[in-house]
Amino acid sequence: MKLVYVLCGLLSFQLMAGTLNWQRKADLLIPVQEIYPAVFQGEIYVAGGLSSELPKQQGQMTDAVQIYNAKSNTWRYGPALPEGRHHGQLVAVKEQLFLFGGFTQANGGNWSASADVLKLDLQQQRWLKVASLPQPLSETVSWVLEDKVHLLSGRSPATEANGQWQDQGDVAIHWVFDPDSLTTVTAPAVPQAKNSAAAVVYDSKGYLLGGRQVQAGNKADVHSFDAKSQQWLALAPMPEAQAGLASAVLNGRLWALGGEFFQQGGGVFSKVWAYSFTEKSWQQQGDMPIPRHGLGAVVMDNSIYVIGGAAAVGLKQSSAVLEELTVVQ
Template structure:
């Protein structure tokens, strides 16, 4: 078994596991979580924070735990925890650094938007607060372009009140974070403000798909950011508006999973051919989830956590390979 040098002294050695050619081994997460944004670093899937009805009331049902896994490991491995529990924090890797942007933290029983920029560097034993976002932000999405982190959309407090859904304001801002000096710049905003979108990179191209507004319907638009022109291009819309969903890509295909609306968890899985600019329905997911994460690792899509019912109920600790799901006939 390969063990990364990152955080090696902190682990108890796990049992090795070798995948056979047709096997899709997927160990359960250590705890049920949703509203997460996993990332891939060092060929490992990383998950930080999350929320679940199964977690303690004293922490606002949030977790501060951080875990990572690869097909080389029999179980999920533990890494240094976040400073406190939080959910909807945007996790992204830049080389050997992990960054967590904003998210909701627990303040006297309320979800309050955070301005924290947290970093876990290679070999570190704890997260550091290295910067502050220009404004409190959660439910944003992002990408790494030319070594910098781009963040767009999300929710922010509309005034000094910060803790209730009605206090929220949708954002269209486009922030560019430099991971070397921890400073922010601005780029072209989204055409329309939103939160809870999905995002994916395809061969270096960055796409933002759907989302919702506070009190509004799920959005259907598909946008691509072109850094050379600092502008957003419009692609053919999603067949159905989505929010709280996840996206991942293989080759030139973008796949959309889950989401929630009107007390329903979306079950239709769609794929988008980036080259042909066409949408197609792949299948109907019999156990759909919202608030899940999706990443591509070793040319395979993995679906992580989420909930099978709208809201916090039926949150899962599932790690699922999408291979069989996407290849149904």
């Protein structure tokens, strides 16, 4: 693997990214954080999640699948997961919906990493286990490139123990899952082991940004990956080192939203950052009305939908907030 570096300063855009318009939409049925939502059949799906509002005896996690219809501005419940699960990666590909890994309540704890690959069976209206990953994986992120699912970074058991948060270690995993054969192969590893990053696709390339290393804290790194050349490319780092953030691509720019930090008592990031792919630079574009971490973001109908999360560091103040973000040029 060849790693190429591009050095870019923090420059002003020649053209402003536009004015942000935030609109509050219908609240989730259950406030959840540590979610990775997906757009499937024209609706937003949120599968599982953690919540400070759920009972400790169930690990403060849920098996609920919440579905949002933008036309009616309503949520409804879909087929529940086989068990409560959080930090699972939900991905829509080739008119199918998969959930990869995540943490479940097992092995004496609430942070047992799973190797499950679940698929929503639309005819039976239930989730089926259709494959297993090479090893348990959680807090990962994903791209879909050429109808294949790329799973990147995250946490996996560091020893034989697998029940507690501290049993897990950061990984530089890069796997490619084929939804047709239900098989997983290894691709060039991400440049550094980390978890709680964000990922998007733009112009047939994948972008991986932010995240954290348990021992070293938040990361500001941004890398792109070209599936054809199999090369990673280092881009202009984020202005702030953010983890537990969400990201999306809209109007030809990469948007970074939220996240948390732990220094000096900790907090939640409020600034909205936009990255210009053409100028290779970042610029702040206002602030989030309700800053959160562990949130999700998806693009649908030329809007970014910003979903759930938590308004305080850790498992506190889990949010049911859904906002639609549009950019007025």
